[in-house]
Amino acid sequence: MPFPLAHPVAVLPLRRHSSRWHTFPALVVGSLVPDVPYLLPGGLWIQESHQLAGSLLFGLPVGILMIAVFYALRTRVVGMLPAPYKQLFLPLCRHPQASALAVVFSLVFGIATHIFLDSFTHKDGWLVEHFEVLQLPVLVVGSKTARLCHVLWYGCSFVGAAVLFVAFEKWKQQSIPARNALTSNAVSEAVLLAGLVLPIAVIHHLVNSWLAQLLTVVFCSALVAALLLRSTRSRPARRSSSAVPPRQDPGQQVGHDTGGTPWVLSPPPGAPTTPSRTRGSASSGAGRRPHH
DSSP: OOOGGGGGGGGGGGGSSOOTOOOOHHHHHHHHHGGGGSSGGGGGGTTTOOOOOOOOHHHHHHHHHHHHHHHHHHHHHHTTTHHHHHHHHHHHHHOOOOOOHHHHHHHHHHHOOOOOOOHHTTTHHHHHHHHGGGGGGGEEEEEEEEEEHHHHHHHHHHHHHHHHHHHHHHHHHHHOSSSSSOHHHHHHHHHHHHHHHHHHHHHHHOOOHHHHEEEEEEEHHHHHHHHHHHHTTTTTOOOOOOOOOOOOTTTTTEEEETOOOOOOOOEOOOOOOOOOOOOOHHHHHHHHHOOO
């Protein structure tokens, strides 16, 4: 299977097309729910959730539960985010809940995309078992053999993670009008972050020991840390109050030399100067009569 968090890229194009027959949150949940058994102890439902009938028997109830939790907690969770992200996600929380029919249809479609991707990237996938070209060996490391289906697994994981990152950055740019357009730096960061997914996939496939689990944890932690650091750096900077320039005497000229150092030119000796009048002197002189 590709990296689990890369699966939603298969339903990403449907986000732009609104319809009463599908809802994007349920599409994302459906694309992820077959991998939920990996979080359960004992490996329960792992094989069944990646088969056609078992994926529906397991995925629909669990997916409906996940969607219910999403709708119940979305506003509360977004309210705990930092202010820039709270302003970004709160408008999405105001969207009405989708109908039950749209949720079920979206879950089924999302599950189908997951099963299809796994069918040519998993060693037990339907397409891998029926097309020998997907079983061709590409790399041999000790007793482990990386076949074409595994290479496709790595490629889908890398491309999926990068596309999701770029899509999220583009969505932020469209949601915040004052934000600069998507730059090449965002694409470079997407490639670097997606590159952290590759060691996770390779180690998970080629190494089977406590060291592999430790390295997987290390790279997963590095991926999370990189995402957190990137989100912190991408926060909009607060607008600082403009500095009030110092009051200039009418008889002085202020400028800068070629090195950028400010200089003040005072009036020559004996030159008339215009006294600065303060509010107090103006008000005190207003009530006096001139002497004749």
